[in-house]
Amino acid sequence: MLRHGHRYGYQPRSSMEPNDSELDESDSGDRVGLLQPRPGGGGGRPDQVDWRATGLAFLFPAIGGLLFGWDIGTTSGALTSIMDPNTSGVDWYALDSFQQGMVVSTSLAGALLASAAAAVKVGDEFGSKTELQLAALFYGAGAIVQGLAPSLGVLIMGRFTYGLGIGFAMHAAPMYIAETAPPSVRGLLISLKEGFIVGGIMLGYLGSYVIFGQDEGWRSLLSTPAVPAAVLMLGMSRLPDSPRWLLQRGRPASEAREALEQVRGKKANRDIVDAEMARMVSSDHHVGGINELFRRENLRPLYIGISVVLFQQITGQPSVLYYAEQVFINAGYDPADGAGVAVILGFFKLLMTGVAVAFVDSAGRRPLLLGGVGIMTLSVLTLAVCSETMASGDVAGTSFTARASVAAIFAYVGAYQVSFGPIAWLLVGEIFPQRVRSAAVGTATLTNFFSNFLVSLYLPTLNENLGTAGTYYLFSVMSVVALSSIYLTVPETKGKTLEEIEESLR
Template sequence: MAAPEGQAHTSVTVQAVAERSEDEAAALLDPSSSGSGPGGAPEKPPVDWVMTGLAFLFPALGGLLFGYDIGATSGALVSITSATTSGTDWYNLTSFQSGAVVSSSLLGALLGSAAAFVVGDKLGRKRELLLAAVLYGAAAILMYSAPSLAILLAGRATYGVGIGFAMHAAPAYIAETSPASARGLLISLKELLIVAGILSGYLTSYLFVDDVGGWRNMYGLSLLPAIALSIGMAWLPDSPRWLLLSGAGRDRAAAALTRARGKYGDDKAAVDAEISGMIRSAEESASQSGSMSLFQKRNLRPLSIGMSLMLFQQITGQPSVLYYAAKIFTDAGFSGGKDATGVSVILGIVKFLMTGVAVLTVDSWGRRPLLLTGVTGMTLALMALGGSQFASLGGLATWVSLIALLVYVGCYQVSFGPISWLMVGEVFPLAVRGQASALATLTNFGSNFGVSLVLPSVQENFGIANTYLAFAVISLVALGTIYAIVPETKGKTLEEIEALWSEEDKGE
């Protein structure tokens, strides 16, 4: 990619900056970072946490709305299929129709991800998120007012397309606008916002599950955060990196970065240094990219790591179990309505707390230990879930199922939940990162859609016990795959991780 017009540097210092990485450049030119850190190392540039927080929060609402749909659908499925609370004459859904209610949003997310792969870079991160907000809002209105199953499914699919655009653009916007020193924390917190959405969906389900037509309120309330998302993204600046890639020019990118840095944006030298690093990175990426380079030998291992983590994240059953949580608790022996959705709230709280554990420990314990420990716990919990259905435990089976399910959720949330997305952002080489990440996202939503669609039919035909045991076998395969191919990336820069694949390629 050619450098935007006006890029010529006016001093030897800035020329030197352009040949360094973004972080080195910022350290070189930021006066506040000169040699006062521990051991004489430069201090990290200061962060305006108010502006940085807003630039994180509004895009992260796109993820929160994804999580909300998972939690709300758990209760909505109970409400819709009850003759007492449905408020419709089409409440008697078949297993396939129940699966369609859940999976239609995932099909939409799959289509949205594919569309984002084609037009995402043309729209830009900001406009993608604005489009997602419009789709979320329109879908909320459709679902709330749905007079038939067909209209409800159309609303669910529309919501899903919004999910696809939001989950493609939000991580990129957060990464591309946040200061380097805050980027790891914010990417981890993004998963916490998704879990907060799931918990809020469970709480909403608990409040409305016994009301006639309560499912309409569960889905309709998503309109409020959708409006907040649209207002926030209209106010925030464009991603400066996207502006450079789109050819908008250095001046517009610098203006966007100045806004993103808040009260520290008036440090022109630091902004200029960061922009220079962005330009060099964009030029190097453009010179090495290409559709076929994704499948070159040196990229096969990182590609297999990212795609396998996205696949196992879904086919070990966790996301689908969350969609059907209230129904699963009803089948396990809890009375329907308030009791089942109340237990779902407890499940959401456990999920939220364990995500916090992962956020606090991922940089000290490491990615690989969390994955191996968490997936081992998932496997054992799934075996206990399946075994409790076979054993003659009477009423005790209900409590064994509850404890095992909470352990399963907790172990997932310190492993596949946050770590899979984090490693997808780390393992792909720069030249293919965009394409590889899109392929991993498509794998994620495609497998999520497939599992959610067939899960009710599988449970009906093979029984819930055999379903849990099948997930346990898949988890065991996932454990072996992680042990064999996933390295530890804790404490490594993206360049050091990329060097691992180059060394392996040379070694062969």
């Protein structure tokens, strides 16, 4: 059974050694792969979760997502403060459009570079724990440089450095959480990380509101992440490396067992920990890089992981938010309330992310994805029809059409937050085989950032050539393609260990 047991120096207790039927036990489909407690076993309920240990192993990686959200939420407010001669406190406040674009986009450039580095080398070589510490270092350094920037060039350098932190954090956080979380709550925790990103966006909006009108308020806004970055660094130093990564690097199984017990906690059922450890030890620990991603056995998980993060961007998410303010104005809201619109949508995103967190491990990944993307498709199609009606000059129907557009935006945002928002990253964290997980997650992260960049870059051109309605129609077609792809390729993974997921896709 444990063909690699002697090699890694780990022998499970004979009374605990699982057989194949026990490892595949599904408990009526609710908890796939969890062993039932045996007489004289390690105690605890079959699904017992030690929330103190599990929570700590989740919280600190999730801070990496929070700091990404903070950057999204504060960029606009910081730029406004810099360009206001009354609050900038510098003589280079008059930024032209290209310079504004540089301030906004250089963090994305840093994230792209870090994602590529993580995929090629850093992730496999250092592991997700060290990578998160590296992210904390870049987050902190970038925040300090931005806050103290004496010139535009230094500010851009700080933005790029901060972006390196984003790239490493968004690569490592879903991997660390997926590899350390109990299978019964893995979906909840990785989805909750999306909640931290949205929460960071909301805090960024609030921070922009607080510094509005303050002299050099942008400095405090951009330097604030240095504090949570230090918390991230300290917190990760108290956590172990991923036990799966330790085995992959050829470390003793006893060390991996110690790491697994630390992240599971004292209340975890010992039988289940034994069974999971046995599966880890008996699995393939060969380290495969980018060159192995396109081997036949990796093609299906690679397609699933890359397709969901690609569809996340090309099904209209940037465009719906891009035009949201104009839709609200058409519905009768004052143009001065644009910031309020962003806050309202932000709170709604956070609320619906909570819905996904609550149901992802009970309802499953596929139902939430299929249902959410289905509603997104209908919503963006409604926006297309409404935009076409309003462009036709039908004055009589304008009021109703505008209200229907507002409802469609809320439906779209809500559906996105229970489907693509959290579940795309959940699948990225759990769908790839261990031997190529780091390279594959890095490739998916790079795909996400790059597609986001391209959509944002060409969205104005699409709108100019196709019109608002035509742009929405295009995104509705892409949503149908996404829905078909999910139906045909994405498996249900709730409750399964990472090794069971890997076996089912092989």
